[in-house]
Amino acid sequence: MIPPLLVPSYGPSAFWHKDTFVTPIAACPCPHADRMRGPGADGTITAATPRPRATRRRVRDPAMNDPGSPPLRPPHPETLLLHGDDPLHEGASLTPPIPWSATFVADDADAFARMASQPMHPRYYTRYGNPLHQRVARLVCGLEGAEAGLATASGMGAIACVAMALLSAGDRVVAQRNHYMGTTRLLSDVLARFGVHTVFVDQTDADAFARELERPAAMVLLESPTNPDCSLTDLAAVAALAHAAGATVVVDNTFATPLNQRPIPLGADLVVHSATKYLGGHHDLTAGVVVGDAARIRAVWDTQIVLGATLSPMDAWLLLRGLRTLAVRVERINATALTVARALAAHPRIEQVSYPGLASHPQHALARRQMRGFGGVMGLRLRAGYAATARFVAGLSLARHAVSLGGVDTLVVHAAAMWSGTLDDEGMRRAGIEPNLVRLSIGLEHADDLVADLQRGLDALD
Numbered sequence: 001m002i003p004p005l006l007v008p009s010y011g012p013s014a015f016w017h018k019d020t021f022v023t024p025i026a027a028c029p030c031p032h033a034d035r036m037r038g039p040g041a042d043g044t045i046t047a048a049t050p051r052p053r054a055t056r057r058r059v060r061d062p063a064m065n066d067p068g069s070p071p072l073r074p075p076h077p078e079t080l081l082l083h084g085d086d087p088l089h090e091g092a093s094l095t096p097p098i099p100w101s102a103t104f105v106a107d108d109a110d111a112f113a114r115m116a117s118q119p120m121h122p123r124y125y126t127r128y129g130n131p132l133h134q135r136v137a138r139l140v141c142g143l144e145g146a147e148a149g150l151a152t153a154s155g156m157g158a159i160a161c162v163a164m165a166l167l168s169a170g171d172r173v174v175a176q177r178n179h180y181m182g183t184t185r186l187l188s189d190v191l192a193r194f195g196v197h198t199v200f201v202d203q204t205d206a207d208a209f210a211r212e213l214e215r216p217a218a219m220v221l222l223e224s225p226t227n228p229d230c231s232l233t234d235l236a237a238v239a240a241l242a243h244a245a246g247a248t249v250v251v252d253n254t255f256a257t258p259l260n261q262r263p264i265p266l267g268a269d270l271v272v273h274s275a276t277k278y279l280g281g282h283h284d285l286t287a288g289v290v291v292g293d294a295a296r297i298r299a300v301w302d303t304q305i306v307l308g309a310t311l312s313p314m315d316a317w318l319l320l321r322g323l324r325t326l327a328v329r330v331e332r333i334n335a336t337a338l339t340v341a342r343a344l345a346a347h348p349r350i351e352q353v354s355y356p357g358l359a360s361h362p363q364h365a366l367a368r369r370q371m372r373g374f375g376g377v378m379g380l381r382l383r384a385g386y387a388a389t390a391r392f393v394a395g396l397s398l399a400r401h402a403v404s405l406g407g408v409d410t411l412v413v414h415a416a417a418m419w420s421g422t423l424d425d426e427g428m429r430r431a432g433i434e435p436n437l438v439r440l441s442i443g444l445e446h447a448d449d450l451v452a453d454l455q456r457g458l459d460a461l462d
């Protein structure tokens with residue numbers, strides 16, 4: 001007997017149910033599902049309510065054998081990225097149609113009342129949800145091992161909604177000295193005005209977290225590896241300290257991706273992504289994702305719909321398409337980045353390559369413990385001053401001089417130039433941004449070509 005699912009549930013158990021797939025009610029692929037299933041005795045709709053025969057369509061669950069035989073093991077991420085949202089598919093087109101609509105038509109008054117009152121309904125009003133948001137969330141939940149999730153307008157949209165949903169005036173937050181700059185500003189400029197107090201600690205020092213977490217905290221916000229110079233946070237150790245202090249643990253997993261690091265099994269309550277980066281992967285969309293337990297995700301959704309951090313259906317479609325190839329992109333980028341990092345570390349014009357995959361990285365042992373691959377971002381410290389570093393960056397021909405990271409094109413930025421409008425000298429020093437620091441985000445070009453381009457640029461400094 002299939003249990004009723006009254007709240008959205010995208011977790012693995014909902015994905016890979018025996019007998020046939022189980023579509024969570026809020027994730028139902030059929031636009032007329034409410035009418036077809038009809039309400040139960042108490043007015044609720046349940047997954048156990050049968051669909052009329054003519055419209056019942058059996059979707060093969062890729063994780064299942066024939067009924068009666070033992071279940072197969074859960075699919076690998078590559079397969080999950082292609083089939084994890086199969087139960088939400090509708091129509092005959094292989095790729096999903098774009099529900100390019102701000103609103104959805106109800107079949108009758110009862111259906112409208114249900115659409116209006118059901119949290120996270122995918123076909124009520126796009127600011128409240130959209131079928132493609134749901135498919136994106138489902139895939140990321142599968143990868144991260146989360147129960148529920150939301151797609152948002154941007155990474156900052158995800159982080160801001162999480163903070164505004166879960167924090168109140170008087171709350172204390174423990175965060176890292178190094179975060180994406182937007183996150184730091186959200187905490188120190190915006191939330192501070194609403195009475196939320198944040199302390200920033202050196203993320204490489206678990207004892208610093210322990211000291212701050214001797215007192216209660218509402219939230220611990222983590223990010224690893226960090227932007228721009230790839231220092232790490234011991235996620236399991238800090239999550240344990242945070243929980244002992246009563247805090248919700250939120251991890252920004254943008255740099256690592258769920259292929260390289262899964263914060264939830266390490267203790268995170270919520271994981272956020274700037275899906276603008278690796279998840280989308282082509283520098284052609286702006287999006288965010290937040291996943292975690294159903295209760296917190298419901299609270300974040302309640303806030304998201306009033307803040308309006310809504311992902312457009314077109315960007316959701318692009319994100320879904322980008323996600324299909326995430327695993328192969330990340331695997332290739334991991335390998336290329338390691339090759340490039342090793343080659344550059346040997347160049348006389350390089351003072352330091354900060355990349356968690358190198359044995360010379362001060363937290364390499366931690367990287368090996370909590371990551372499965374080391375990602376595509378590295379910090380380069382040149383033996384050069386500000387002007388020569390700027391010349392190096394501008395002179396590269398394959399690595400494009402552009403902000404952002406995690407896409408198919410290799411991107412390079414001069415960190416001091418990038419943050420000069422946001423941070424004063426003291427802020428730069430605290431964030432570890434020296435005049436000779438370059439951030440490199442490896443793409444899908446061949447490693448040999450990238451190494452040659454970068455070496456040519458370094459040689460030209462002589």
Ligand code: PLP
Pocket residue numbers: 154155156157180182223227252254255273274275276277286287288404
């Ligand atoms: N988190 C990290 C680690 C980032 O690097 C960024 C952007 O660069 C963000 C969050 C914000 O993401 P978005 O630009 O999608 O709002």
